[in-house]
Amino acid sequence: MIIEYHRPKTIEEAVQLIGRNEPETVPMGGGTVLNALPEELGLNKEFAVVDLQDLGLDQIEAKGNQTVFGAAATLEALVRFDGTPEALVRAAKLEAAKNIRQAATVAGALIASDGRSPFTTVMLALDAELQILPGDEKIRLGDLLPLRWELLIGKLIKEISIPTNVKVAFEYVARSKADQPIVSAAVTRWNSGRTRIILGGFASQPILVLDGKDDLQFEEPVRMAFSDAGDQWASAEYRSEIAEVLVKRCMDQIGE
């Protein structure tokens, strides 16, 4: 239950508030999960929120070979930004309908996501990097997600960057076009030949299957990644087989 609300005017003030031990204080992006389902963010007790809306963290910029999303940029702003890869646009649209996208933020969507999240699946494939305050620490999304509840205590995500000189593809299977994926795959190929394969649709976060170069033998690792991925939504057998199909399609799209 939210017991305090703060809307600081400076990042320093925000960082100071978030650094408090009592009450537990967390950043609020759009609030679309925090206001509705705080327990999904591990918040089961009384807590305070720090609203980021006045901090200027809603900018999206192209910087060299990167696009940098301010932590408080909305998903809808990301969708509309010219430099956002088409696969990421599709994933963001699938992540949430327009009314939610207009409030939900890039950082908030990543932190609140689970394994079904199409947006996080593609951002992981892009090997998104987050800048964390205080300390200007940089961390890869893939390193953060498994430990997000511990690593982000007292911390604030400032921005998230993704590479632009890459090819990225996203494929999914769901009960209908706008439904959350049962299985999804995202593949990113760098000019260097580096290829990164992520599977989504299961568990608490999307899964990194491969991150390597040249002559990638992905079929077996992809099948194995979902070999135990059975739940009420789909069997492991189905997910394993379909993941391979979707990764192949992604590979075809990026010119494998």
Add this chain to the structure above:
Amino acid sequence: MITKFNVNGKEHQVEVQAGETLLNVLRELGYFGVKHGCETGECGACAVLIDGKSINSCVYSALQADGKVIETIESVGEHPEQGWKKTEGLHSIQKAFVENGAIQCGYCTPAMVLAAKELIAENPDPNEDEVKEALSGVMCRCTGFIKPVKAVLQAAAEMRGDDYDEAKFSTAPKIVSVREETEYSSVGKNEIKVDAVKLVQGKPAFAADVDIRNMLVAKVLKSPHAHAIIKKIDASKARELEGVAAVLTYEDIPRVAYSTAGQSDPIPGPLDMFSLDYKVRHVGDRVAFVAAESAAIAKKALSLIDVEYEVLPSIIDYSDSLDNKTILHDEDDYVDFDASDASRNLAAHIHIDIGDLEAGFAEADRIFEHEYEVPKVQQAHIEPHVVVTYWDEDDRLVIRTSTQVPFHARRMIAPVLGLPIKRIRVVKPRIGGGFGGKQEVQIEDVAGHLTIATGRPVIYETTREEEFTSSRSRHPMKIKMKTGIKNDGTMTANAMYCLSDTGAYGCHALTVTGNTGHKSMALYVGEGKYREKPNIQFIADIVYSNQAPSGAFRGYGVPQGFWPVERQMERIANEMGFDPLEFRLKNALRPGELQPFSTAWSEGREPSPEIVETNALEECVVQGKEAIGWNEKFGNQDWKSDTDKPWLKKGIGVALAMQGTAIPYLDMGGASIKLNDDGSFNLLVGATDLGTGSDTVLGQMAAEVLGVPLEDVIVYSSDTDFTPFDKGAYASSTTYISGAAVEKAAQKVATQMARRAAMILNEEGAGPDVEAGEIHFEDRKAFALDGRFVTHAKIALHSLHHANQSQIMAVASHVSEKAPPPFAAQFAEVTVDTQTGMVIVDKLVMAVDSGVIVNPLTASGQVEGGMIQALGYALTEEMIYNEKGEVREKDLRDYHIFSSTEVPEMETIFVETFESSHPFGVKAVAEIPMDGVAPAVANAIKNACGADLGMIPATPERVWAAMKNKG
């Protein structure tokens, strides 16, 4: 904390709690156009424009809104006529919504209008996809989105100053008449819904849209266990909490066995429910009621109630229920109905034999036996269940509730609350969708008990999660079919066994499952001698389980029946090499034939034989085939693979369907009509318009008889103190039953007006004397044969003020000895991803014989919305329980209903017959769209890729597995 924002140009400064949602605060400020539909932002009914952007206020805190400019629907347009005050009238978007029939229940309409306003402000010339994307944040369970999309396109054109090109995007249904033409002035016209103008403005028309001084908020403590005895319950801490007005447990209120199924007396089912009980029978069952000064306090109080449970073994899979040693209803005060047997966990049993089944099978060349399964699904009306109760100044309990059955609610709730019926008044305002979910008297007792306990007004509004965990749903069923067929395609015998799960309570257990057989198994009788004497058997066991109860859901058991029947017909046609349509029509019921079940079963009451008079099924097939392009596509391999992705295959499928229209000899509707001073009329009906447009079509029928435009008929529904009895909105009965009552009342009023008109004309003496019988009504006038006339206003003034004064008014009621079935041919075109099993439905066509269509605009909206609901049944919707009895789906993210961006192309065709048992020839249209979509889609999937499904929804994995199984 203080938050300041500007709403519709007005500055507000409000003290709020840190986590309080903007939705709550806006509604407390009186902006009732902002609706509550969920708590997690999926439904979008709560959307407002914040700094010009459409944002869901249920997941946005009031403090986040500090400094913002907020627009609610209250800032958009106004009624064009407000006496001497000139207004600019409705906004162009609102006008387009009204004119295009884009409003059904109207609960999501304000949010859609605001989303459209945002879109057009940014993009004055949007295309269809852009409109769908703009509306994607707002769920609509009624319309199917086609008409709202058209409304936005039309509004954008008007705002640009362009003419709208109907040819680009039209939603008008095709009407094919196979009846003798009758010229009507109001019936058959695309009249605007009588409630559209208020709904498009977001007026406070719904149950929760009231602000009563000292109103308490109710919450209900729910069981975490599927089956348990409450050994001890201690509410003392909760009662001591400041702001708590009452906590009620089973120890505090009378124990009265009742059923929540809103049906006529006597309830055709067991009485097995108690407001509060010492035993809980499903996760989400009631444990205690709390009333407090705020929702937050009430929730806190729930957490302070100590309950000690003795957990009992549970039955989650209903296949294990019958004769299980675990018994759900072992209470002594359980009241049996007919074949219910609580000791066997049997809520109802049905056994119907028509003809000689075994002889029929013996005469068959082939016997086909298959098993089928349909899931539990939720009505998911966007307005949750909501009720407000209070004592009026005469100490009568007023129940303002979102119900489909106000009169049943009053009758059924009276003994539960310990009040005589006469001390209860049930008011039904507008309803934000019901689909059968509000045929359940499910929440009225909660608020009623708490008002009795506290003496104060109480509001109880369920959360979206409670809609899944604690409300009713469609009965899941496991069905076995056995069919005998001759080599020439003649059906010789057909048998269905149905195991149906009523969940923890037996509400609608008998009648829903009875209709599974009564309609679907009646459609195919066989050819030749079998047509005269079909051989049909229907047996059903309706069992209890420790899942949330099943109940009424649009279609009322019939969609469950047509899934196996139409899959069975398809399998037979495929295996024996018959054309699927010729095979079906060869065996289908025809005009002039006996509805075979009519002599065997009638919802637990005495059956009576009924001949089907009108049945345009063959013409429906002809029309539907043409619209979907059947002849070009069916069996065309080139068409099936016409894509640049070889793994995608197209398919086409069909299903036929038949519903009912009301329950014969039982369903009764009443109407009263009163003439006003200006020649307008008050039409009071007990019928409940739950968004279907029934108020409008009833008004049209009255207007037709009385010779006035619809605008002169002021329709009001319903209030148990003021409107005549009506059994309520279910069984596709309102247009047929209540409509006939309206017509009768109007005829009585017309007779009185004719007498008065003749009197006036004869007093005037401008010609030969006129007999009342010569008078006819047209254009707000009563005409004599020689053309002399008296206006309705003059008749009114004369009768009320001038001479031999009397109030011209009449009351009438109607009950029918017939239940004429509507018929339909449902076509579907799909694309299947043969590698993953994912199915995209590209087009749905429904050709339906619903008799005369009183209002094509509203009727086609029913068909479109129904098809999309049914598409969810086909592809996405199901409720899955784990071994603890917890349901997987608790919100509208996991329970996926179709959004604006994914609805397929749809086409509606009305094949009009004239049903002579109704004065305007109508039959039902509301439920039949639910029946054929799932089997038509599955038949199309089979056509596309060979996947032969026995179970819905057709999830990707099920289709994938079925493709593998085909070998």
